[in-house]
Amino acid sequence: MVSGTTIVQSLLSGLLEGGDxxxxxxxxxxxxxxLRIINLAHGEVVVLGGYVAYWLLVKWGVSPLLSLPLAGLxxxxxxxxxxxxxxxxxxxxxxxxxxxxxxxxxxxIANVFLQLWTGDLRSIEVxxxxxxxxxxxxxxxxxxxxxxxxxxxxxxxxxxxxxRTRAGRAIRVTxxxxxSAALAGIDVARVDRRAFVIGGVLAGVAGPILGVLTHVSPxxxxxxxxxxxxxxxxxxxxxxxxxxxxxxxxGVGEAxxxxxxxxxxxxxxxxxxxxxxxxxxxxxxxxxxA
Amino acid sequence: MRPLFAKVRIGEGTxxxxxxxxxxxxxxxxxxxxxxxxxxxxxxxxxxxxxxxNVLGGLCGxxxxxxxxxxxxxxxxxxxLAMKADLSPVVAMPAAGLLGVLAALLIGLPAFKLRGPYxxxxxxxxxxxxxxxxxxxxxVTGGSQGIFGxxxxxxxxxxxxxVEFAVxxxxxxxxxxxxxxVVxxxxxLLRRSRAGVAxxxxxxxxxxxxxxxxxxxxxxxxxxxVSAFFTALLGAFFAHYVHYLAPDSAFDPSWSIMxxxxxxxxxxxxLIGPAVGAxxxxxxxxxxxxxxxxxxxxxxxxxLLAAVIVWAPSGLLGGRIRRPVGRSAA
Numbered sequence: 239m240v241s242g243t244t245i246v247q248s249l250l251s252g253l254l255e256g257g258d259x260x261x262x263x264x265x266x267x268x269x270x271x272x273l274r275i276i277n278l279a280h281g282e283v284v285v286l287g288g289y290v291a292y293w294l295l296v297k298w299g300v301s302p303l304l305s306l307p308l309a310g311l312x313x314x315x316x317x318x319x320x321x322x323x324x325x326x327x328x329x330x331x332x333x334x335x336x337x338x339x340x341x342x343x344x345x346x347i348a349n350v351f352l353q354l355w356t357g358d359l360r361s362i363e364v365x366x367x368x369x370x371x372x373x374x375x376x377x378x379x380x381x382x383x384x385x386x387x388x389x390x391x392x393x394x395x396x397x398x399x400x401x402r403t404r405a406g407r408a409i410r411v412t413x414x415x416x417x418s419a420a421l422a423g424i425d426v427a428r429v430d431r432r433a434f435v436i437g438g439v440l441a442g443v444a445g446p447i448l449g450v451l452t453h454v455s456p457x458x459x460x461x462x463x464x465x466x467x468x469x470x471x472x473x474x475x476x477x478x479x480x481x482x483x484x485x486x487x488x489g490v491g492e493a494x495x496x497x498x499x500x501x502x503x504x505x506x507x508x509x510x511x512x513x514x515x516x517x518x519x520x521x522x523x524x525x526x527x528a
Numbered sequence: 529m530r531p532l533f534a535k536v537r538i539g540e541g542t543x544x545x546x547x548x549x550x551x552x553x554x555x556x557x558x559x560x561x562x563x564x565x566x567x568x569x570x571x572x573x574x575x576x577x578x579x580x581x582n583v584l585g586g587l588c589g590x591x592x593x594x595x596x597x598x599x600x601x602x603x604x605x606x607x608x609l610a611m612k613a614d615l616s617p618v619v620a621m622p623a624a625g626l627l628g629v630l631a632a633l634l635i636g637l638p639a640f641k642l643r644g645p646y647x648x649x650x651x652x653x654x655x656x657x658x659x660x661x662x663x664x665x666x667x668v669t670g671g672s673q674g675i676f677g678x679x680x681x682x683x684x685x686x687x688x689x690x691v692e693f694a695v696x697x698x699x700x701x702x703x704x705x706x707x708x709x710v711v712x713x714x715x716x717l718l719r720r721s722r723a724g725v726a727x728x729x730x731x732x733x734x735x736x737x738x739x740x741x742x743x744x745x746x747x748x749x750x751x752x753x754v755s756a757f758f759t760a761l762l763g764a765f766f767a768h769y770v771h772y773l774a775p776d777s778a779f780d781p782s783w784s785i786m787x788x789x790x791x792x793x794x795x796x797x798x799l800i801g802p803a804v805g806a807x808x809x810x811x812x813x814x815x816x817x818x819x820x821x822x823x824x825x826x827x828x829x830x831x832l833l834a835a836v837i838v839w840a841p842s843g844l845l846g847g848r849i850r851r852p853v854g855r856s857a858a
Contacts, residue, residue, distance in 0.1 A: 276645050278593075278652075327838050334591050335837050337648050338788060341593055342833025345785055349827030357823075456824075460781075464653040471646070502664050509653050513638050516650070520642050 240497055243375045248493040254382045256489025258451060260481040261389035263466035264396060265313070265441030270467075271476040272413040272433045274333075275325065278340040280466055281459030282347035283313045283438055287445020288454030289351070292360045302362050302446040303384075313442015314435050316347075321434045329430065344460065351456040362449035385447045390482060392443065397478050409433050413476075461505075468512045474525020483523060487511070537848055544712065544800040547807075551705050555698060565697040569769065571810035572704035573762050576711045577783065578790035578802035580758035583715050585788070586796035587724065588751035589731030590640075591648050593784055594655030595759050598628045600779035602760025603767040604662055604669055607678040610768070612668075617681045621764040628760025629753045631658065636752040640745055643734060647748075659779035674774030678767050693768070700769055707765055708803060711758045715799045718754060727751050759783075782826070789829045792836050795843030804845060 266280040277283075287309030294300035294308065320343060328335055367381030400406040412419040412429045420426050448454060448462075469488060473480030488508055495507045515522065551572070558564045577595065585591050606624035609615045615623070631654075639650035662669045669675065680693040681703065691699045718724045726747045729737040738744050763783075767773055786809065787802070794805025809829065817825040836843060 276649065324834050324838050331837075331841070332589075333645060334585075334589060335841060337591055337593075337645060338792065339834050339837040341785075341788070342830045342835075342837065344830065346827050346830030346834065349824040349830060352824040353821060353827065460652075461656065464649065464656070467649045468653075502660070505660055506657060509657050512650065512653065516638050516642060516646060520646075 247376055248497045252490035252493030254386045256486030257386035257389040259488055260485035261444045263469040265437040266466040267470040269437035275336055279343040281462035283316050283441035284444045285454045285459045287313050287442035288449035291446035292362050292449050302450050309445045310439045310443040314439040317435045317438020321431050348456045359453040359455045361453040367450055381450050468508050472515050474522025477524035480524035562697045565701050567814050569701050569704050571807050572708050575803035575806035576708045576762050577759050578787040578806045579711050580755045581787040582791040582802045584751045584755040588727040592651050594651035596779050596783035597655035597658040598756040598759040599763035599783040601631050602628050602763030603778040606764030607675050607767040607773050617768045624764040625757040625761040628756040632752045632756035636749045640748045659775050662775045678771045681768055793843055795846035797846045801845040
């Protein structure tokens with residue numbers, strides 16, 4: 239019999255983890271929403287950010303919170319190189335080509351990680367962040383709570399950027415109607431590049447959080463990309479703030495699967511959820527009907 | 529003025545004839561060296577899977593990042609049917625192909641209902657799920673321990689001559705070559721059929737295809753099913769050839785990645801191109817990349833995929849074959 243405390247505990251863990259899922263997915267959702275490019279190398283950029291924080295901590299004792307901006311920078315640089323060298327040259331090509339292209343980059347980066355840093359799972363361990371806080375029998379670590387706050391802040395930040403700033407509005411207008419945007423004097427090629435780099439920064443920033451809460455390894459990126467896509471579809475393409483709700487649904491659902499069924503079925507939940515959305519509500523929770 | 533080297537254009541049939549002649553004679557040229565033969569068997573298996581992948585990718589225009597799932601299902605199904613249900617591998621292998629079709633329907637029917645990249649992403653996760661299933665169904669699959677002692681195909685009696693598949697690399701090589709031929713011939717027949725024309729139409733323009741009455745969903749699901757059948761069949765051959773299965777080997781992501789590299793490198797607009805690509809990249813892998821790096825040599829293939837898409841989307845043969853099968857990847 240599962241006790242009430244266990245249920246409340248797994249609800250809370252699922253809720254907190256859901257926020258992190260939203261953060262891990264932000265870069266992919268942003269790029270897909272704006273450019274209609276699915277970046278299959280998204281997970282690797284998150285992992286890159288995680289490695290940056292890991293090595294900064296191990297070599298120089300830099301706190302993962304301080305390495306957040308550097309991880310973002312690394313992600314942005316990866317995005318810029320990817321766009322300049324490859325993606326920017328095939329903007330007119332069919333979707334299938336872009337998919338294969340980013341899939342190739344995913345395979346490439348994952349194997350570069352393997353080459354440089356072996357297949358070991360690397361966790362970023364900092365005492366302060368691991369410290370447990372408890373409210374009666376319910377527990378959460380400082381890191382988990384902080385990560386949730388950062389995740390919500392990041393999602394709201396992107397939302398505000400898109401709605402309140404000039405650059406953000408230019409990006410939105412270009413996403414809605416390229417030709418009109420170009421006629422209105424917006425440099426659409428530059429907007430594309432900028433949006434892709436922002437996607438890289440968002441992915442990179444998520445890396446240290448991932449490393450603190452779980453671990454990073456060459457094999458972490460692929461499944462992360464799939465999860466990010468599931469969240470993007472669940473939220474509805476183009477809905478950034480919907481990611482939080484979608485993340486919480488996935489996080490709580492996984493936690494409940496583990497509590498009531500079996501931990502080996504955990505990964506199955508997201509997938510079943512994905513198939514259900516595709517069949518029942520393909521435009522997602524907050525997306526416009528296609 | 530004529531260019532110095534006019535671009536040679538050959539027919540699909542001529543190219544295929546050359547490939548199969550080379551496949552038939554290569555073992556002789558290598559004086560049946562078992563080391564080279566084992567590399568060539570992998571190349572042939574990859575070639576057949578790549579042609580199957582390309583029925584979906586090149587002909588119908590739907591890219592799959594999860595063919596390892598079908599390969600693994602085929603390998604496990606055939607091994608289990610042969611060992612637990614005492615079926616002869618001759619029966620178990622095609623039955624395993626049909627289970628591959630079942631897996632294809634499970635993922636294809638929901639994911640193809642929507643236009644766009646949903647299928648590509650769904651199947652990426654699906655292959656992982658199938659691997660998890662194999663890991664967790666301990667009673668049937670032996671979990672992470674895997675299955676030992678998968679029996680070889682039964683000996684073939686040709687008059688007084690008995691061809692065995694337990695040890696001989698040569699007989700396994702020619703069995704793989706035969707499978708390659710079967711997959712290729714089926715792809716050719718499919719392309720000439722009404723269904724094949726429908727697939728090419730869906731590839732060229734989905735909306736227009738729907739407009740002239742092509743059943744888009746059914747066409748895509750059929751392409752996926754054919755592709756999954758042959759991929760699972762080759763997975764089954766793999767099981768009876770290596771005699772040992774584990775989730776990590778049967779569902780190795782390589783079986784998703786390498787067929788794409790082979791098809792794209794050889795030319796997705798041709799039917800024989802993927803086999804040529806498979807032979808070429810297996811050679812590159814064995815004799816160049818693996819010597820440079822012991823692990824992670826797949827990084828070259830990732831880069832190759834990206835580079836071919838950007839700078840040479842028609843691949844090795846794409847520009848040289850008359851009457852391409854679908855729209856050029858470019």
